Amino acid sequence: MxxxxxxxxxxxxxxxxxxxxxxxxCICCVSSIHLNPKLLEAAADVIARFLKSDSxxxxxxxxxxxxxxxxxxxEIAEQHQLAVIDCLEDPDDxxxxxxxELLYKMTKSSNxxxxxxxxxxxxxxxxxxxxxxxxxxxCVELAEQFAPSNHWFIQTMNKVFEHAGDLVNIKVAHNLxxxxxxxxxxxxxxxxxxxxxxxxxxxxxxxxxPKLPSVFLQVICxxxxxxxxADGKFSASYITGxxxxxxxxxxxxxxxxxxxxxxxxxxxxFEIAAGRKLDILPECQSLIEELSASHSTDLQQxxxxxxxxxxxxxxxxxxxxxxxxxxEDIEVDKSLSFLNGYVEKSLEKGAQPYIPENERxxxxxxxxxxxxDQLEVTSHGLRFEAYELPKPSVQSRTPPISxxxxxxLVPVPEPSYYRETPQTAPVPSSSDTGPSGxxxxxxxxxxxxxxxxxxxxxxxxxxxxxLKVVNGVTQVDGVSSGNSKTHETSxxxxxxxxxxxxxxxxxxxxxxxGSSKTERRSxxxxxxxxxxxxxxxKFQTSKSTTIYSADNAVEKPNLVQPPPDLLDLGExxxxxxxxxxxxxxxxxxxxDSAQDPGTFGGTKAPDFMALYAETPAGGSxxxxxxxxxxxxxxxxxxGLSNASSNTVHGGTxxxxxxxxxxxxxxxxxxxxxxxxxxxxxxxxxxxxxxFKDLFG
Amino acid sequence: MIKSVLVINTQGKPRLTKFYDILTVExxxxxxxxxFGVLCSRADNVSNFVEAESIFGPDSRLVYKHYATLYFVIVxxxxxxxxxxxxxxxxxxxxxxxxxxxxxELDIVFNYSKLHNILDGIIFGGQVMETSSAEIIRAVxxxxxxxxxxxxxSLVPKTVSGWRSR
Numbered sequence: 001m002x003x004x005x006x007x008x009x010x011x012x013x014x015x016x017x018x019x020x021x022x023x024x025x026c027i028c029c030v031s032s033i034h035l036n037p038k039l040l041e042a043a044a045d046v047i048a049r050f051l052k053s054d055s056x057x058x059x060x061x062x063x064x065x066x067x068x069x070x071x072x073x074x075e076i077a078e079q080h081q082l083a084v085i086d087c088l089e090d091p092d093d094x095x096x097x098x099x100x101e102l103l104y105k106m107t108k109s110s111n112x113x114x115x116x117x118x119x120x121x122x123x124x125x126x127x128x129x130x131x132x133x134x135x136x137x138x139c140v141e142l143a144e145q146f147a148p149s150n151h152w153f154i155q156t157m158n159k160v161f162e163h164a165g166d167l168v169n170i171k172v173a174h175n176l177x178x179x180x181x182x183x184x185x186x187x188x189x190x191x192x193x194x195x196x197x198x199x200x201x202x203x204x205x206x207x208x209x210p211k212l213p214s215v216f217l218q219v220i221c222x223x224x225x226x227x228x229x230a231d232g233k234f235s236a237s238y239i240t241g242x243x244x245x246x247x248x249x250x251x252x253x254x255x256x257x258x259x260x261x262x263x264x265x266x267x268x269x270f271e272i273a274a275g276r277k278l279d280i281l282p283e284c285q286s287l288i289e290e291l292s293a294s295h296s297t298d299l300q301q302x303x304x305x306x307x308x309x310x311x312x313x314x315x316x317x318x319x320x321x322x323x324x325x326x327x328e329d330i331e332v333d334k335s336l337s338f339l340n341g342y343v344e345k346s347l348e349k350g351a352q353p354y355i356p357e358n359e360r361x362x363x364x365x366x367x368x369x370x371x372x373d374q375l376e377v378t379s380h381g382l383r384f385e386a387y388e389l390p391k392p393s394v395q396s397r398t399p400p401i402s403x404x405x406x407x408x409l410v411p412v413p414e415p416s417y418y419r420e421t422p423q424t425a426p427v428p429s430s431s432d433t434g435p436s437g438x439x440x441x442x443x444x445x446x447x448x449x450x451x452x453x454x455x456x457x458x459x460x461x462x463x464x465x466x467l468k469v470v471n472g473v474t475q476v477d478g479v480s481s482g483n484s485k486t487h488e489t490s491x492x493x494x495x496x497x498x499x500x501x502x503x504x505x506x507x508x509x510x511x512x513x514g515s516s517k518t519e520r521r522s523x524x525x526x527x528x529x530x531x532x533x534x535x536x537x538k539f540q541t542s543k544s545t546t547i548y549s550a551d552n553a554v555e556k557p558n559l560v561q562p563p564p565d566l567l568d569l570g571e572x573x574x575x576x577x578x579x580x581x582x583x584x585x586x587x588x589x590x591x592d593s594a595q596d597p598g599t600f601g602g603t604k605a606p607d608f609m610a611l612y613a614e615t616p617a618g619g620s621x622x623x624x625x626x627x628x629x630x631x632x633x634x635x636x637x638x639g640l641s642n643a644s645s646n647t648v649h650g651g652t653x654x655x656x657x658x659x660x661x662x663x664x665x666x667x668x669x670x671x672x673x674x675x676x677x678x679x680x681x682x683x684x685x686x687x688x689x690x691f692k693d694l695f696g
Numbered sequence: 697m698i699k700s701v702l703v704i705n706t707q708g709k710p711r712l713t714k715f716y717d718i719l720t721v722e723x724x725x726x727x728x729x730x731x732f733g734v735l736c737s738r739a740d741n742v743s744n745f746v747e748a749e750s751i752f753g754p755d756s757r758l759v760y761k762h763y764a765t766l767y768f769v770i771v772x773x774x775x776x777x778x779x780x781x782x783x784x785x786x787x788x789x790x791x792x793x794x795x796x797x798x799x800x801e802l803d804i805v806f807n808y809s810k811l812h813n814i815l816d817g818i819i820f821g822g823q824v825m826e827t828s829s830a831e832i833i834r835a836v837x838x839x840x841x842x843x844x845x846x847x848x849x850s851l852v853p854k855t856v857s858g859w860r861s862r
Contacts, residue, residue, distance in 0.1 A: 016783075017779050017780075017782050017783040017786065018779065018780060018783040020779050021777045021778075021779035021780040021782075021783065024777060024779060025777055055743075056741070056742055056743030056744075057743045057744055057745065057778070057779065057782065059743070060743045060745055060778070061778065061779060091739070091742070092739075092742035092743055093742070094742065094743050094745055094746055094747065095742070095743055097747060128750060130749070130750040131747075131750065
């Protein structure tokens with residue numbers, strides 16, 4: 001294979017479009033097969049040629065090809081650094097996009113800052129939302145993976161959010177919040193607090209800008225609420241004032257308002273917990289009052305909670321709103337065990353015990369939906385389970401004991417039904433003996449409408465349908481595995497320049513690093529590889545299942561008896577006798593042997609009669625024959641004299657003229673009869689003109 | 697596979713549209729409008745390839761060529777090579793040129809059946825059939841000869857055997 005590809009490389013004419021297309025495909029091939037250094041070199045040469053050309057098209061192809069080879073040998077990229085930079089700055093949009101894709105592929109921790117900065121700049125200039133989302137998510141990905149410092153990370157995320165906040169996945173925002181909350185795992189509180197204060201500062205700065213995306217605002221409010229007053233640099237009133245401004249300017253966005261008011265609550269809580277006097281600004285007060293009457297129940301709830309929290313004392317607040325507990329899980333005691341003491345005391349005082357939840361009127365136990373084994377549905381509540389299937393006969397089962405713990409339950413007749421159905425359900429329904437009588441009563445029915453054969457044929461059809469399904473799956477997988485070929489398009493274009501500017505050199509150096517350890521973004525590579533291997537695996541397994549089910553389907557028909565002919569209208573004898581006597585075979589024998597023209601007509605007639613006498617079962621077939629002869633009769637008389645009577649029958653030419661004159665042409669009759677048989681002649685019915693021809 | 701072949705003039709009027717995917721008419725109109733929007737904003741010296749994912753869905757690219765007042769556009773997916781598609785446009789236009797002698801937009805407007813014949817000879821069902829313009833021209837000439845012949849009167853024998861012998 002290597003020689004073939006090598007030959008193509010050499011022989012291809014690079015001056016025509018199609019020649020270049022072939023070369024490009026060669027490079028793609030080289031990048032996907034097992035590594036061969038010579039071919040790789042040849043490919044690199046071709047890429048160099050592409051990038052040096054003036055045509056944008058060729059540069060585009062060159063960068064695309066470079067992107068494919070990058071994962072095999074990253075040092076190729078470094079040779080073409082300048083060309084790539086030129087492409088980046090090219091006014092051609094397509095070329096730029098391709099170059100960004102290339103850069104995305106070759107990002108390492110050394111050049112991530114530069115690349116991401118450029119990407120963000122580009123992203124800001126894009127108008128097309130679809131593409132903007134893509135680039136934004138790519139930036140985020142790169143930032144998350146290769147962030148050199150947390151501070152940089154937050155700055156970058158801020159920028160991304162600012163310009164494409166609504167297009168990014170909401171999870172990204174939560175990741176950011178989590179990151180700030182959890183710190184970076186180093187247990188270094190000072191670093192964390194520094195980070196947080198820097199975040200707070202930057203957010204306070206940004207918050208004044210108009211038209212920020214909603215997601216971003218949510219993040220800002222959250223951060224300000226949690227950590228705004230943590231380092232004491234900003235007073236609570238300052239921050240709360242800012243939060244109120246946010247809530248008012250984005251009054252149509254309820255999520256943001258929710259975040260803002262919760263942040264207010266946190267700040268007030270922290271103030272109280274710290275023992276400082278709470279000083280609520282008038283605008284905050286009006287905001288809270290407004291929200292208490294809001295249409296949104298969520299906002300109302302938050303506002304009331306805020307008012308309640310403010311009213312509590314220091315200790316309570318300290319326990320419900322500790323100052324740095326955003327990462328701690330809230331434990332919920334579902335059984336409310338801490339109230340047990342209170343309950344016992346009340347019971348002692350004579351209060352009524354609780355009715356177990358199962359029995360409360362109108363209450364349906366949620367667990368009923370899940371396990372039908374233990375259900376006691378109250379007779380008055382809504383019924384959520386299906387009615388039970390009709391019970392055929394008296395069952396000998398005793399009404400089962402209710403599973404509910406309490407014994408004071410009044411046995412209601414209905415629940416016993418329920419007891420039945422879930423227990424009949426697990427009984428295999430495929431048994432033929434009809435245990436619960438849910439099937440038709442078939443005793444005394446002579447011949448069922450092919451039920452056993454239907455079940456087997458349905459099995460075979462289900463096999464075939466599963467075959468089809470599997471085939472469909474294989475087709476889909478084949479396509480998907482074909483498409484999952486990583487068409488990493490990357491752009492590399494190169495232009496030989498006499499003077500290379502300083503700036504470009506610096507940019508090139510920063511982008512292409514030159515570090516010996518190449519940190520691949522193995523995750524995406526792995527992801528892609530996994531996806532394609534998944535697809536190929538599925539392909540293979542589904543292929544094997546097709547083979548298996550094909551075998552199955554092949555075997556199955558052999559095992560199945562031929563289904564009884566459904567058109568048999570209750571005459572079992574017919575089926576058995578039909579194959580045994582085939583009047584037409586007999587006729588054919590006659591045709592061959594009949595060489596003496598003299599006895600042709602004469603001997604025929606009595607034989608036909610004999611046939612009719614013999615086989616009453618073959619009556620249907622036999623009667624059709626004379627009918628056809630009758631029809632033939634009209635044609636035959638004129639046809640007898642005219643040798644071109646074959647027109648009706650197309651193929652058969654009776655060469656013996658004497659034979660024609662003798663009697664009806666048997667072959668023609670046979671064919672006609674076949675046609676008649678197809679047309680479904682009724683076996684019954686009088687045909688008075690039956691034997692006219694025979695004796696005529 | 698090739699998803700569609702379009703010929704749009706510089707004012708946005710489509711002169712030939714062939715879609716190899718099943719699309720409703722409204723969707724087709726929408727696609728045409730967006731393609732034209734992309735094309736008319738392209739400068740002259742940029743590359744001829746455009747990412748068409750926002751218009752045609754995932755994994756679709758667009759190659760266009762600007763000839764005088766017409767844009768020839770081919771939309772395809774990742775199984776085809778961009779340069780090859782560019783070459784195909786070239787073949788198409790060359791064939792048109794040979795058929796019509798200095799083809800212009802008017803020729804395309806008034807001879808749409810011939811145009812479709814030529815296009816079907818090159819691309820059919822989304823796959824490339826023939827890339828040699830000589831072959832296609834030969835085939836198209838034959839079709840026109842037959843069309844011309846069928847317009848003239850020819851005697852049909854009355855007897856059945858006459859039919860048969862034909």
